[in-house]
Amino acid sequence: MADTVFAPWEDPNEKPLIQFVNVTKRFGDFVAIDNLTQDIFAKEFFALLGPSGCGKTTMMRMLAGFETPTEGKILIGGQDMTGIAPNKRPVNMMFQSYALFPHLSVWENIAFGLKREGKPKDQIEARVSEMLRLTRLDRFAQRKPHQISGGQRQRVALARSLAKAPKLLLLDEPLGALDAKLRQDTQFELMDIQEKTGTTFVIVTHDQEEAMTVASRVAVMDEGRIIQVATPPVIYELPNSVYVADFIGDVNIIAGAATPANDGYDVDWAEGQPSLHVKTDKSFSKGQKCFLAMRPEKVAISADEPQDVANKVRGQIIDIAYLGNLSTYHVKLADGTMMKAQLANTRRLSRRSLTWEDRVWLSWTDTAPVLLEA
Numbered sequence: 001m002a003d004t005v006f007a008p009w010e011d012p013n014e015k016p017l018i019q020f021v022n023v024t025k026r027f028g029d030f031v032a033i034d035n036l037t038q039d040i041f042a043k044e045f046f047a048l049l050g051p052s053g054c055g056k057t058t059m060m061r062m063l064a065g066f067e068t069p070t071e072g073k074i075l076i077g078g079q080d081m082t083g084i085a086p087n088k089r090p091v092n093m094m095f096q097s098y099a100l101f102p103h104l105s106v107w108e109n110i111a112f113g114l115k116r117e118g119k120p121k122d123q124i125e126a127r128v129s130e131m132l133r134l135t136r137l138d139r140f141a142q143r144k145p146h147q148i149s150g151g152q153r154q155r156v157a158l159a160r161s162l163a164k165a166p167k168l169l170l171l172d173e174p175l176g177a178l179d180a181k182l183r184q185d186t187q188f189e190l191m192d193i194q195e196k197t198g199t200t201f202v203i204v205t206h207d208q209e210e211a212m213t214v215a216s217r218v219a220v221m222d223e224g225r226i227i228q229v230a231t232p233p234v235i236y237e238l239p240n241s242v243y244v245a246d247f248i249g250d251v252n253i254i255a256g257a258a259t260p261a262n263d264g265y266d267v268d269w270a271e272g273q274p275s276l277h278v279k280t281d282k283s284f285s286k287g288q289k290c291f292l293a294m295r296p297e298k299v300a301i302s303a304d305e306p307q308d309v310a311n312k313v314r315g316q317i318i319d320i321a322y323l324g325n326l327s328t329y330h331v332k333l334a335d336g337t338m339m340k341a342q343l344a345n346t347r348r349l350s351r352r353s354l355t356w357e358d359r360v361w362l363s364w365t366d367t368a369p370v371l372l373e374a
Contacts, residue, residue: 006216007231008041015078017042017167017200018063023072025058025224032058034224035072042167045194045201047211050221050247056204058224060170063202064093077167092166094174098157100145107132107141110159117164131159134193151182155189162197171203175210187213208248212236220244236295242372245293250328252299252339254292255374258284264366267292270335276311280371289374298368299341301329302361303353310366315339317358329354331362 008014016039025033033055040046048056061067062074065086074081076090100109110131114124132138135155140148145156154174161169174190175183191214194201205211211218212232219229220243228240239245242253256269256276264279267290276292284290306312318338319330322345329341341362343354354360 006043008044009039009217014041016040017044017077018202019075020059021073021075023062023069023074025055025062025067026070031224033062033069036224036226037072038219038226038229040200040202042200043198045191045203045214045216047215047218048202048204048221049206049208049211049218051206054221055224056221057172059221060093060172060202060204063168064091064170065089090167091170092161092164092168093170093172094157094161095172098145098153100153100156100160102145105142105144106137106148106156109145109156110163112160113164127163131163134162134196135159135189150178151186154178154186158190158193162193162199165197166199168200168202171201173205174203175205175207183210184213190214212248220247238370239293239372242291242293242374245291245370245372250296250340250342252292252294252296254294254337254339256290256292258288258290258371259286260284265290265371267371270333270337273313273334276313276369277366278369278371279366282371282373284371284373291372291374292369293372294364294369296328296340296342297326298364299339300363301331301341301343301354302363303358305361306363309363311368312361312363313339314359314361317354317356317360320354320356329360331360333362 018040020036020038023033023036048059050056058067062069065081065084081089107128110128111124114127132141135158137152137155137159140152145153175186178186187210203214215232217229217231218235219226220235221227222243228235228244235244235248239248245251246253254269256267258265258267261277264277265284266275266277268275278292313333315331315333317329318332321328325345327343327345331339331341333339339362
C-alpha cells in the first residue's frame with residue numbers, strides 16, 4: 001500500500017485529540033491568550049512558534065493544567081479538562097531545565113514516575129529498558145546526571161517523560177540549552193522518537209528553524225493569537241500576512257499599490273520605476289495598497305541585464321553575507337529600497353564575479369513573490 005500523507009487536519013471525519021474552544025486567559029488587565037480556537041490531532045508534532053510574550057507558553061501551561069482558562073474550555077480526547085488536576089491528565093511535560101534528580105542514576109530517573117504510580121517491579125524494568133533503548137542511553141543507565149553530556153541529559157528527560165506513555169507530551173523550549181550542532185542532531189532524534197512512539201508532541205519554541213524542521217504543523221503566534229497554522233512548506237512559501245512572512249526566514253518586502261493586469265497584478269512601488277508583475281489567486285481592487293513578499297533565494301542576481309524575465313530592477317551591492325554554502329547580497333535599488341538575493345557558492349572564491357559596490361540586475365518570475373494585503 002502506498003504511504004498516505006499524514007494530514008488528519010484535512011479529514012473531516014478525524015476527531016482532534018486537543019481542542020481549544022474560545023479560550024481567553026487574562027493576568028489582571030493583560031490578555032495573554034485572546035479568544036483562541038484550535039484543534040491538534042493525535043500523532044501530530046505541533047509547534048507553537050512566536051516571539052517572547054506571544055502566549056505560546058501560556059497555551060502549553062493551560063494544556064498541562066498549571067493555568068486555568070479565564071474563559072472557554074480545553075478538551076483532551078473529547079473530555080473537558082476544567083478542574084482536572086495536572087497529575088490526573090493524560091499529559092506529561094518536559095521542562096527546559098530538564099529537572100532531573102541529581103542524586104539518582106539515569107535508570108532511577110526514568111523509573112521515578114512509574115514507581116510513584118506503584119507499578120509492578122517487572123513492568124517498571126521492562127519499560128525503563130525500552131525507554132533506554134529508544135533514547136540510546138543503555139550504556140549510561142547507572143550514571144548520574146552530572147556524569148553525562150547536555151544532549152544525553154536531554155534524552156533522559158525525554159525518556160522519563162515518555163515512560164508513563166502519555167497521550168500527549170509537552171516540550172517547553174526543550175533544546176534551548178544545547179549548542180547549535182547538537183541541537184540539530186537532537187531535532188532529528190526527537191522526530192524519530194515521536195514517530196516510533198506515536199505520542200502527540202506539542203513543542204513551544206521561538207526558534208523558527210527548529211519549528212520548521214520538526215513539526216507536522218506550525219502555529220505562528222502574536223499577542224495571544226494564532227496568525228497562521230499550516231505545514232512548514234506552506235508557512236514558508238505562502239505566508240498569509242507580512243507578520244508571518246517576516247517572522248519565518250529571510251524575506252524581501254516591497255510596499256506598493258496593485259492594479260489588475262493580465263492574470264495577475266502590476267504593483268507600482270517607486271516613482272520612476274517600472275511596475276512589478278505578480279501572479280496570484282487573491283483579489284485586490286485597483287490601487288489597493290499591498291505588500292510584495294519574496295524569499296531571497298528566488299531572486300537572481302547578475303552583472304548583465306537579463307532578457308525575457310517578468311521582473312527586473314537595477315541596484316548596487318552594498319553588503320555581502322558569506323554563509324559558507326550561500327552568499328546573501330544586499331542590493332540598494334534606485335529609490336533606496338534594500339533587497340536581498342541569495343546565490344549558492346558552487347564556485348571557488350577567486351572565480352566569483354560579483355563584489356561590493358558593483359552595479360547589478362535583480363530579476364525574478366511573476367510567481368516568485370506572494371502578494372499580501374497591507
